[in-house]
Amino acid sequence: MENPTKPTPEAGPASPDKPSDTPGQRGATRAQVEQAIRTSLLTGRFIPGKAVTLRGLASELGVSPMPVREVIQRLAAEHALVIKPNGRVQVPEMSSERFDEILKARLLLEPEVAAMALPHLSASDAAELLDIDLEIDRCLESGDAVGYMQLNHQFHFRMYQKSGSQILLPLVESLWLQFGPYMRMVYGRVGTANLVDWHKQSLKAIETRDATALRQAIASDISDGMGMLGRDCLPTL
Amino acid sequence: MENPTKPTPEAGPASPDKPSDTPGQRGATRAQVEQAIRTSLLTGRFIPGKAVTLRGLASELGVSPMPVREVIQRLAAEHALVIKPNGRVQVPEMSSERFDEILKARLLLEPEVAAMALPHLSASDAAELLDIDLEIDRCLESGDAVGYMQLNHQFHFRMYQKSGSQILLPLVESLWLQFGPYMRMVYGRVGTANLVDWHKQSLKAIETRDATALRQAIASDISDGMGMLGRDCLPTL
DNA sequence: TCGCACTAAATGTGATCACAACATATTGGA
DNA sequence: TCCAATATGTTGTGATCACATTTAGTGCGA
Numbered sequence: 373m374e375n376p377t378k379p380t381p382e383a384g385p386a387s388p389d390k391p392s393d394t395p396g397q398r399g400a401t402r403a404q405v406e407q408a409i410r411t412s413l414l415t416g417r418f419i420p421g422k423a424v425t426l427r428g429l430a431s432e433l434g435v436s437p438m439p440v441r442e443v444i445q446r447l448a449a450e451h452a453l454v455i456k457p458n459g460r461v462q463v464p465e466m467s468s469e470r471f472d473e474i475l476k477a478r479l480l481l482e483p484e485v486a487a488m489a490l491p492h493l494s495a496s497d498a499a500e501l502l503d504i505d506l507e508i509d510r511c512l513e514s515g516d517a518v519g520y521m522q523l524n525h526q527f528h529f530r531m532y533q534k535s536g537s538q539i540l541l542p543l544v545e546s547l548w549l550q551f552g553p554y555m556r557m558v559y560g561r562v563g564t565a566n567l568v569d570w571h572k573q574s575l576k577a578i579e580t581r582d583a584t585a586l587r588q589a590i591a592s593d594i595s596d597g598m599g600m601l602g603r604d605c606l607p608t609l
Numbered sequence: 610m611e612n613p614t615k616p617t618p619e620a621g622p623a624s625p626d627k628p629s630d631t632p633g634q635r636g637a638t639r640a641q642v643e644q645a646i647r648t649s650l651l652t653g654r655f656i657p658g659k660a661v662t663l664r665g666l667a668s669e670l671g672v673s674p675m676p677v678r679e680v681i682q683r684l685a686a687e688h689a690l691v692i693k694p695n696g697r698v699q700v701p702e703m704s705s706e707r708f709d710e711i712l713k714a715r716l717l718l719e720p721e722v723a724a725m726a727l728p729h730l731s732a733s734d735a736a737e738l739l740d741i742d743l744e745i746d747r748c749l750e751s752g753d754a755v756g757y758m759q760l761n762h763q764f765h766f767r768m769y770q771k772s773g774s775q776i777l778l779p780l781v782e783s784l785w786l787q788f789g790p791y792m793r794m795v796y797g798r799v800g801t802a803n804l805v806d807w808h809k810q811s812l813k814a815i816e817t818r819d820a821t822a823l824r825q826a827i828a829s830d831i832s833d834g835m836g837m838l839g840r841d842c843l844p845t846l
Numbered sequence: 847t848c849g850c851a852c853t854a855a856a857t858g859t860g861a862t863c864a865c866a867a868c869a870t871a872t873t874g875g876a
Numbered sequence: 877t878c879c880a881a882t883a884t885g886t887t888g889t890g891a892t893c894a895c896a897t898t899t900a901g902t903g904c905g906a
Contacts, residue, residue, distance in 0.1 A: 695897080
């Protein structure tokens, strides 16, 4: 056989050089890759229109192209990435229609999810949300766009997760993944200031157990935040 | 080079023995596999809880496990399949909570999508929908559950597609994929009769360009159809 | 007869390879 | 100088392999 193609399989799902890291968890590499790309998307490390290559991501993450392929298919199914007719993968570009639709979908789903979460939101949950919001205020003052985006995502999803929803929540996550890259791009341009703080209104509604007020606050937060985004840049893109 | 390992790759995305079939379309095999599994899901060929194996599907479809892997990841991202902690893949089982949530999500999204489609629904579209509905009536009489499911899917999505929605429509498709297998199982048990024909009401609303009436008809159709399903069998599962 | 250890088959995962399609760079000619 | 044709590198795709893990199956012993 002469060992024609030194396969050096280095086999095994987990990195062989770190036996104590992940002891053979099924799909551990794939999960790590997915988490990496998702946060890259949500924090705007990927710019809309940016080309995403299998081998590029793979070498960047230090894994083989194999798990990256599966993750890309997975994210493409959620429309967080697009596979062009020639097979090339890229971060989807925003359009006026897409933007309006995402806004509409968020307004349909998120207030409802928040209302579903309300009965399960304890006082300690509210306190945690307040902490996040205070940190958001700091990011707004210092103009930290990435920090704002991460914390804003945390604020909403810490709340939404309490709904225990297995159906609606993934739909909402898909929406966030879709406008994340665009959001980052625009925030970098127009800044993150002068946002009315509907988060505070949400917290007040949580304290008073007022589902209608919570729905309204979330809806306003969405309309306000995205309304500020959609007004200027989209037609010029 | 001596060609050390004649792998007989039969390389190429398309079958080499059928050069006129798909002339090298990128991802043609994957698309074919995905379509096959999707329709299997929507028409209930896959029973909830059924185990789905890579090699099984691959040999069944006459392809390598490779494209099947990607499609499974894709469908798992839409929650049309679930990947259990040990990696095994199976059709998701229905639960009372899941069912209620899917119902809620459908009621939130589908009336809105229908209303979005209304301005683009021409008279010929209405006629086409009527044809489908008449065929549905025939299936209901003859008790053809599979035919009913396919045509019901057609009725709704022919309408929804006219909305031109790129965001909401995929969300709705994901929902249908999730309750498809369960729907089939229950229809086989309780039959498809005694459904109030809200499709006719929808058609009337389309003729009169009444968005509110269309929303209401769609919502009633959803509530009625799924209400009949959810009442009996779920607790006994 | 039942329970448990052991063996064997099956399954998902990660890696690598060969190839066709595509994009880009390079070169040749007018 | 400019454009077309070619050559080169890159990218996604499908296939196959090796391996860890898990499941099913079997036989042995109490």
